[in-house]
Amino acid sequence: MERVPILKIGDILLVSIQVDMSDQTAVQLQEDLAERIVATGSHGVIIDITALDIVDSFVGRMLSAIASISKVLDAETVVVGMRPAVAITLVELGLSLNGIRTALNVERGMELIAAARADEWHEADGDEDAETTATS
Amino acid sequence: MTAGIDLGMPATQAIRSDEDVVRVRQLVRTTAVAAKLSLVDQTKLVTAASELARNTLIYGGGGAAEVTTIDDGLRRGIRIVFTDQGPGIPDLDLALTDGYTTGGGLGLGLSGARRLVDDFDIRTGVGEGTRVTVTKWSR
Ligand SMILES: Nc1ncnc2c1ncn2[C@@H]1O[C@H](COP(=O)(O)OP(=O)(O)O)[C@@H](O)[C@H]1O
């Protein structure tokens, strides 16, 4: 089975999906990412799907799952590079990709993650549990 | 059923593993490119094929996909037939409902595939297996 590589760039994990993934490879990626988020303490995950020529319900579900898992592990996930034909097809298929943040490219994705982190700190300032939130 | 004459022999891909589902996607993509379907139509057809091939594997216990380029005199199209000798689908209307799944999926494979193609035909019976035929025409 092929495995999708995960790169660490600063505080962010970057996954660039370059192969037509089998379902098993997709499930493996989900597990590998969860482990890497914890091992590296990363607060952001960017999944680059520029090279993917389709997203079906299995991959869509995997993307949603990665977003939920990383949220629980205190990391933001952004999916970048979705092709227009893929977006059109997803909508007709009926996939909503709930809870998934998207951006045009990796650079915008990084900005989105930085902004989301800044917002969180800002909000935490006003909270009673500001210290635990800010230092976690 | 689909009108039109077959252009050439169908290409058949067995569906017995995860990797075979990937091969079905690749076969359909290559055939759709050769038939000059638009990029969006290629994407819709490959996505539908991916959903149906996965169903053939998971629910049908494996089977095959047969991909044929067809012509109705006005336009080209791609016909794909998915067959399995699995348990069949007891309630087809229910299975075609968005969100209905017996396997912990999203329940969008059958209903979504139907929306993504031009013609969709399904023959199934309990204990008789399942045969899904889809066609996408160039426009
Ligand atoms: N080839 C098949 N043989 C038997 N049952 C099937 C087959 N394809 C689909 N089904 C049934 O139809 C349901 C809906 O399928 P689908 O829309 O693809 O959703 P999902 O794959 O997420 O369950 C499946 O959960 C299964 O019960």
Ligand SMILES: [Mg+2]
């Ligand atoms: Mg399915």
